[in-house]
Amino acid sequence: MYPSSFEYYRAESVREAAKLLKQHPGAKLLAGGHSIIPLLKLRQTEVSALIDIGRIADLRAINGGMIGACCTYAQVAAAGGLPAALTEAASHVGDPAVRARGTIGGGVAHADPASDLPTVLLALNAKFHISKGRTARVVPAIKFFTGLYETALKEGELLVAIEVDAEARGTGSAYAKLENPASRYAMVGAAASVTIVNGVCTDASVAVGGLTTHAWRSKRVAGALLETTLDADSISKASKRIVKELPDDLLGDMHASADYRRAMSQVFVERAVTAAAARAKK
Amino acid sequence: MAKTVGTSVKRVEDPRFLRGQGTYTANLQLPGMTHLAVKRSPHAHAIIKRIDATRALALPGVLGVFTGKDLIEGGCGPLPVGWSVPNQKTPERHALMPDRVRHVGDGVAAVVAESSYIARDALDLIDVEYETLPVVTDARKAAAPGAPLVHQAIANNISYEWELGDKQACADGLAEAHIVVEQELINSRLVPNAIEPRACVAQWNAPDDQMTIWTTSQNPHPIRVLLSAFTLKIPEHKLRVIAPDVGGGFGSKIFHYPEEVIVPWVSRKINRPVKWVSTRSEAFITDSHGRDHVTVAKMGFKRDGTITALQVTTWANQGAYLSTFASLIPTILYLGCISGMYKVKGIFGHVFATFTNTVPVDAVRGAGRPEAAYLVERMIDIGARRLKKDPWEVRHKNFIPASEFPYQTPVAFNYDSGDYHAICDKVATLADLKGMRERQAEARKAGRLVGIGFSTAIEISGYGPSKVVTSIGSALGMWESAALRVYPTGKVTLFTGSHSHGQGHETTFAQIAADELGIAVSDIEVVHGDTGRVQQGVGTFGSRSGTVGGTAVVKAAAKVREKMRRIAAHQLEAAEEDVVFDQSNGTAYVKGSPDKAKTFFDMAFSTFTANHLPAGMEPGLEEQAFFDPTGLTAPNSAHIAQVEVDPATGEVQIQRYVAVDDVGNVINPMIVEGQLLGGIVHGVGQALLECARYDSNGQLLSGSMMDYAMPRSNLMPMIETGRTVTPAPSNPLGVKGAGEMGTIASTPAICNAVMDALQIDHLDMPLTAERIWQAMQ
């Protein structure tokens, strides 16, 4: 690997990381390195310095629904008590090596349109805890993902944790994806969370990834699921709605054209909702 | 001493590989080492207007920047080809192109620096001004009128046309057919992707005028010949080429590559050792690619399924230049194999080999033979479908009967041995084909898209004979050499001109020698891949190591035995003809008196003390042999695959894979099994995933592992394997070659299974989810 030269700092705390970011214009954070290092070695990006936050203990812990930004996918996949969609998605990111190093915070901060976790976190209405050293703020998922490789994170800010609600009885979630055969990123990813009270769906949230510049929430599918019993027929009918609801220009490449992705959005939304409903009914 | 050939001796090379202690070219550290990087064209076709290295040369740590002109003025010759067919147009290809680039990745300058990082930084500081030119990437379009010319002087971009078979018999066969099926088939382009990228290190030793080159090669001896006679022009005795541990080749490391010229040339120029290691990105755009055929074929059938004729027209993409063995692949190795396992009279094929603005195309595992098998096996299935016949039965009907071997096909090759009905019956039994069919019918009734696919295939292997290969285009003979050095204490070093880059020669060749000499495998050290240590050699390609290299070992061992026998006779005071060498334990004794035997140690030691040798016998014990085969071998196989297609997405799941192969006698069953399994997965990769795609500007879209899909273990179910054995008559070991059979057979098996699931004639590879889904709409 031959990146151009850069400086390397290892931060011991969030504060120190924020300070180093401020001191080094053009610096970037280094978490698991599975997105930034490939970009550096292909010289598609250059940095003045990398600030390694991968060993900050606070960022590597999971407390209830509060997941430190530097928790690896493997950690998230193995943790108990998290929504099923999240552990499911985390256990299907890339391959074991990627899951052992790549972090949930790095993944969402990088905001690749084909990545898995943004879709899930959007469906789960996760909260993003952001710090600038002294100051902190919390951003809801719907406002966090803003564009192609773009998030609400501003210059000098760090994502410190992602917060999700524990799944109560009657709530279930799931993630289903059509993998890119080479990279295993999502060509289409679908996440769903549904709640059933007295046999009827009272709450539903559906998001898709791989289709648009960033994780995208489907209001129509979610709306159509409400008040139904989440039987196969109503799920199938509701899932159809995504096809027209999606914007006109979708992502497409040699592995999966935009048209194919659009058609598959319905299939994978249906799969995710079906699995989520089954879990909610348990 | 029990025989070891035929047993699964554990690979002696594995401990060092598994511990990360292999010695790869990139690991070499020499005092004063410098690092080289190559500036490559970002354009698929352009004139180089100007190269300005001023900024690069100003970078501290940069030792020099060299261009194509520098190399040519410095005496480097163009890269030669090792195969020539009649009327072949071979364009000049230089290690660095002096005035024009013809594919993305073509080298234009090289920079050498104190570190690999500085060298890489300096690349960005070399300013190259290009005038871009129109581009063609498709093999057939390249030959169409008005296509951009890749080489000004080569009309229609055609390097050569090549024909094989009997045109009239083919026309007659088509005329006599009840139905003729016609199909266009595209055999997708592959990137070889060995796990170890190419690398080269060179050290010029000025006081001795001696150049040593370490390179990731499958055949260091021929590389030395080419370097010496054509490109670098350093006399052969002053040139040592070493191919140390090499991490896979799949054919791509057979060829003589530009960096093998640039690196030593620069080393001599700056009088320091130089290292170049390909990045994975460079590998995608510089390692020779494979396949890439556009074919239109016709196959005629009688009502009962008998094949009457096969007519083939193929446009074979050669890329921007002819790589070392480019014209061997789509000619004899391809058309020579389109008779498959079948008895067909009327076969005729015509190939147009065209230049395009793409990476040169050459051998990749199977090399021509997978293209042939894919074509034949797809056509049979299409025909069977039209005839509403079981494709299995159509195959059975057309097999060459066991009684007709050796069988002369109408397309040059003579098949040595085989029993095609037996191998097919065996795979059908192993798979429980009847039960499989029943379960398939049930699944289909339930709306599931389950498909069963067959393939049978032959591989022509074991090249030479030298007389034959040189008569059809080879610039080199295809023999192999072996030497056995027996030390005074009875230990042995075996020097082979074959090269192992995953095949396990250090084990299998030692097994052969151990059995021939009656000593332990652990008493034999195998040395390969070093022209400074190994006498002579041709190398490893086309599954030839066992047949040709292995036989050379057998021959050398016979000479050792003979000398030992004579020594024993002398010491036992017996007539030479009364003394036998006992291969079961490495002793020699007078017939009937094994109790008074001379041991291997006794005889070896006597050649050292040299005090009890027959009159006139030379001391020392070192024997060498060359083997030039008298005939080719025809490994063959029958595979059955079962797949299920997801009707919602088009994704393919492989449910079963059953393979029976006849590779002749087997030296090490575990290693052969490994070759077959790896080969099968390789071929499945082509069927479902792998494809090098260029856009209309000649940019390689699938230019990284993020976009070039390789097969992974979860793609495959447990592969069920079986074996039939018809020994090869042309070598004493009876082996046929096992390195490519799996790859050749598996691609069509999978494609046929998917077409069966979809109940359609044909889809081109790779059978991606989207392509299948589109077909279902």
Ligand SMILES: Cc1cc2nc3c(=O)[nH]c(=O)nc-3n(C[C@H](O)[C@H](O)[C@H](O)COP(=O)(O)OP(=O)(O)OC[C@H]3O[C@@H](n4cnc5c(N)ncnc54)[C@H](O)[C@@H]3O)c2cc1C
């Ligand atoms: C072979 C391979 C396959 C993959 N397959 C998938 C897949 O199937 N699905 C999928 O979703 N992803 C996949 N990925 C990407 C993987 O999820 C990455 O690990 C992830 O995108 C980045 O996480 P990281 O910890 O490695 O981040 P890094 O590479 O360290 O950082 C990525 C970016 O985020 C910034 N950053 C990191 N942490 C923070 C933080 N706490 N606050 C603010 N900014 C931060 C960095 O500065 C950098 O710009 C794959 C990657 C590889 C190499």
